[in-house]
Every structure is written in C-alpha cells, then in structure tokens.
Amino acid sequence: MWLEEKTRRGGRSGGQPSGLDRERITSVSVRLLDAEGLAKFSMRRLAGELNVTAMSLYWYVDTKDDLLELALDVAFGELRLPDPDADGEDWRRQLRGLATEYRALLVRHPWLSPLAGRYLNIGPNSLAFSRAVQQVVRRAGLPARGVTGAISAVFQFVYGFGTIEAHFTARIADTGLSADEYHRQAMAQVAEAPGTAEVIEESKDLLAARGGDTVDEMLDRDFTYALDLLIAGIEAMVERG
Numbered sequence: 001m002w003l004e005e006k007t008r009r010g011g012r013s014g015g016q017p018s019g020l021d022r023e024r025i026t027s028v029s030v031r032l033l034d035a036e037g038l039a040k041f042s043m044r045r046l047a048g049e050l051n052v053t054a055m056s057l058y059w060y061v062d063t064k065d066d067l068l069e070l071a072l073d074v075a076f077g078e079l080r081l082p083d084p085d086a087d088g089e090d091w092r093r094q095l096r097g098l099a100t101e102y103r104a105l106l107v108r109h110p111w112l113s114p115l116a117g118r119y120l121n122i123g124p125n126s127l128a129f130s131r132a133v134q135q136v137v138r139r140a141g142l143p144a145r146g147v148t149g150a151i152s153a154v155f156q157f158v159y160g161f162g163t164i165e166a167h168f169t170a171r172i173a174d175t176g177l178s179a180d181e182y183h184r185q186a187m188a189q190v191a192e193a194p195g196t197a198e199v200i201e202e203s204k205d206l207l208a209a210r211g212g213d214t215v216d217e218m219l220d221r222d223f224t225y226a227l228d229l230l231i232a233g234i235e236a237m238v239e240r241g
Helices: 020-034 043-050 056-059 064-076 091-108 114-118 124-136 144-175 179-192 197-210 215-240
Strands: none
Touching: 020 043, 020 056, 020 064, 043 056, 043 124, 064 091, 064 114, 064 124, 091 114, 091 124, 091 197, 091 215, 114 144, 124 144, 179 197, 179 215, 197 215
C-alpha cells in the first residue's frame, strides 16, 4: 500500500463520513489489536468501536491488509532511534539500545511479530528503524559483505526472543497470576512430573548461575548476555578483517 496513493472515491459531499480520518482509524486499530489480538480483529469490529458502518472505513483504506500495514508502521513509530552521526557515540551502546527498544515493542504489541513477517515493512517508521540499524552496524567496521549478516544475527535473535516473550506474557495474563506466581507453580509441577523432572534436575546449576529474583530479571539477564555474545561476535569478525 505504501507504493500507491489511495484514490478517493469521493469527497465528504459525496458521502464520505465525517469525524473520521486515517490517523484516528489507525490509532483505534492499534488499541483494539493490543486489547483483543490479531485473530479477533476485523473491519466490522473496528467500525463498531468507531460507531460507524464497516463500509465507511473503505473511504480511507482499500483493504484490511492496508489497515494492518498502517497499524504496524504506527507501532514502529514508537521506537526511540539514536543519532548514528552524533560525536562520541559508541556503536555498541547504540546497537544495544536499538535491540532493547525492538524487544520491548514486540512484547508491548504481541500482534506485531506476525505482521512484521507478513508485509514488506516499507512504511516510513519501519524504514527509519531499518536505516538507523544499518547506519549503526556499518560503524562497527565490518566489511560491507558482512553488514547484512550482522544485522540478521542481532535482530532475528531479538525478533525470536521478543516474540516468545510476548506469547509467554499473554499466556500468563490468561491465568490471572503474576509472572512470578506462574513461574513458581509451573516449575514446581514440572520438577515432580516423571517426564520432565530429570531435565529440570540437570538444569538446576544453570538456573542458579543465571540468577535473578523475578521472571523479568531472568529474562533481562538472558537477553543481555545473548546480545553481548552477538556484539562480541561482531567485534571478533572485525578483528579478523
């Protein structure tokens, strides 16, 4: 939809609904997607939330897919992007910041990850994020042939980590428990079940070494260490020339 400007089917005098615009429709779409998820989202449901007919929405978007692309790009607009050209800024710190922002976005909007894999992601906010990532990784000193591989290593990891974390968060929300309560109950059960107890016993030293008093702390420690490994890998490849 980003490659073509929508052709309007008439002006307000020709029946275009008043009180609507593309920005409002997209904003409400994001709110519904956050509240109810991608599977329940429909043009009819959106129209009901806006108190208009479903056909009214088609003055502003041609299809539901167009609207989902708009919602996806609005979400990408929440990312805080660094200035890659700022004096004295370290590429490692900026890369960590971008990765952390992206992870938080995926968790905040669980519907985002399937859409990011469905569309080209060429809206203005998505492109601004991609451009910032490329500029930061370029400054690491890798040969040009390695830049896209480094970007894939970091941000496909973040995509996977954030997507699974979002699913986990949604599952916990359905139980009515806190994340820590859910984790304690789940670990207690799997530690006693014949099919899983042995694996849990073998992993006790690793879980203890990781540390963290809460689920959030455990996830943060794993994410931070994994990201440090990837950045160290980029540094090692730079050293190898």
